[in-house]
Amino acid sequence: xxxxxxxxxxxxxxxxxxxxxxxxxxxxxxxxxxxxxxxxxxxxxxxxxxxxxxxxxxxxxxxxxxxxxxxxxxxxxxxxxxxxxxxxxxxxxxxxxxxxxxxxxxxxxxxxxxxxxxxxxxxxxxxxxxxxxxxxxxxxxxxxxxxxxxxxxxxxxxxxxxxxxx
Numbered sequence: 404x405x406x407x408x409x410x411x412x413x414x415x416x417x418x419x420x421x422x423x424x425x426x427x428x429x430x431x432x433x434x435x436x437x438x439x440x441x442x443x444x445x446x447x448x449x450x451x452x453x454x455x456x457x458x459x460x461x462x463x464x465x466x467x468x469x470x471x472x473x474x475x476x477x478x479x480x481x482x483x484x485x486x487x488x489x490x491x492x493x494x495x496x497x498x499x500x501x502x503x504x505x506x507x508x509x510x511x512x513x514x515x516x517x518x519x520x521x522x523x524x525x526x527x528x529x530x531x532x533x534x535x536x537x538x539x540x541x542x543x544x545x546x547x548x549x550x551x552x553x554x555x556x557x558x559x560x561x562x563x564x565x566x567x568x569x
Contacts, residue, residue, distance in 0.1 A: 410565040414557060421553035429546050438463065438539050439546025441522065445515055446551050451558055456551045458510050463543045465511045466519025469497050470527060471536045473520075519543070 407415075422440075429436050442459055449455040473493045481489040497520060504512045527534040 408565075410561055413564050414561040417557035417561060418554070421550070421557060425546060425550055425553065428549070429542055434538055434542040434546065435526075435535075436542065436546070437522070437526065438467070438519070438543035439550050441519065442543060442547030443550040443554065445518075446554060451554055453551075453555065458513055459515050460544060460547050460551075461511050462513040462515030463519040463547060464540060465516040466521075467523050467536055467539050467543060469516065469520040470523035473497070473524070474527070474534075 422443075425439060425443075426436055429439060442463060445459045445463075446456065449459070473490070476493045477486060477489045480492070483489075484492070498517070501512045501517050523536065523539060526532075526539065527536075
């Protein structure tokens with residue numbers, strides 16, 4: 404078993420600082436935290452590759468918008484076909500769009516869009532909470548961007564701090 408080196412330990416502590424500061428900022432403005440932290444998780448999933456940040460943020464935006472369109476679609480069409488069939492029909496349409504256009508428009512129709520669509524659907528069913536997808540969009544765009552900027556900053560700062568005399 405390999406123990407973490409000082410660079411990893413410092414990065415971890417700085418990451419906790421980013422998480423706490425971001426959480427406090429989002430809550431101060433009454434924004435939900437989950438969209439920003441999903442962006443953070445996905446950014447780590449792509450190994451903090453800055454070129455992928457746009458795919459994550461725009462995909463997240465598309466996923467939340469897909470949820471908003473799903474609500475409208477189901478409200479409109481459910482009197483004709485029932486709620487369950489309307490929901491399934493919309494999910495099939497959305498999945499088809501993600502798959503069919505994913506290679507042509509990978510920046511917006513990607514796995515991040517699909518995951519944000521899924522999680523938005525779950526967030527929209529939380530008991531005692533009223534879904535506020537426009538706030539989710541704000542938290543995803545602003546909070547997600549701040550999360551990525553924070554990670555990139557600490558990723559550059561960490562090697563400098565690890566070289567300081569002990």
